[in-house]
Amino acid sequence: MDIILLERIEKLGTIGDIVTVKDGYARNFLLPNKKALRANSANKAVFEANRERLEKENAEKAAEATTAGEKIAGAEVVLIRASSNSGQLYGSVTVRDIVEGLTAQGHEVTKKQVILGAPIKTIGMFDVNVRLHAEVDVIVKANVARSDDEAELQRQGVDVLAAIFEEEQSEKVGFTEAVDPSLEPGEIPADMLEDGAEEDASEAGEEPAAE
Helix, strand or coil: CEEEECCCECCCECCCCEEECCHHHHHHHHCCCCCEEECCHHHHHHHHHHHHHHHHHHHHHHHHHHHHHHHHCCCEEEEECCECCCCEEEEEECHHHHHHHHHHCCCCCCHHHEECCCCEEECEEEEEEEEEECCEEEEEEEEEECCHHHHHHHHCCCCHHHHHHHHHHHHHHHCCCCCCCCCCCCCCCHHHCCHHHHHHHHHCCCCCCCC
């Protein structure tokens, strides 16, 4: 379907561009959200008659979004969650959690403006894109941790997840016994035998005395 863009759309074009998109994308998203018009003769005439006003309104909205973006850019949302020892969350952090965290800090954002590719399922520090306007994107931080202390460490740049992994590996090494390469399979090291047991073991290998 050929459409006229009423605002900049990433990977498509900017206001006034006539582009071709899949019918479903146009009908289900662009047209109902007033981001585009069907590119027929009537709509082309209407757009050209209103181009100056539309471009001015778009510029004003972009300026407002830029101002708001200066306040929200770099904001950090701390989300305390329970997780397994490996750092996997019991549940996940979603767009709704990010919006609620930003709103609590006095930032006005909607779910449609927060772009989260997939729910966050591990502890860590994550960059989250907030699209305040078609031409204005800012990045905020989602600090997902098991406690306020861990959140502070992550804020300072510590990779808590990596630290957990290293701790687990060191614990596993602590439970591993060193193997003496000089021993035969199944042979018990001498220092593990009691004095009497060591003598019995050596005697058990002698031939019985002849009567």
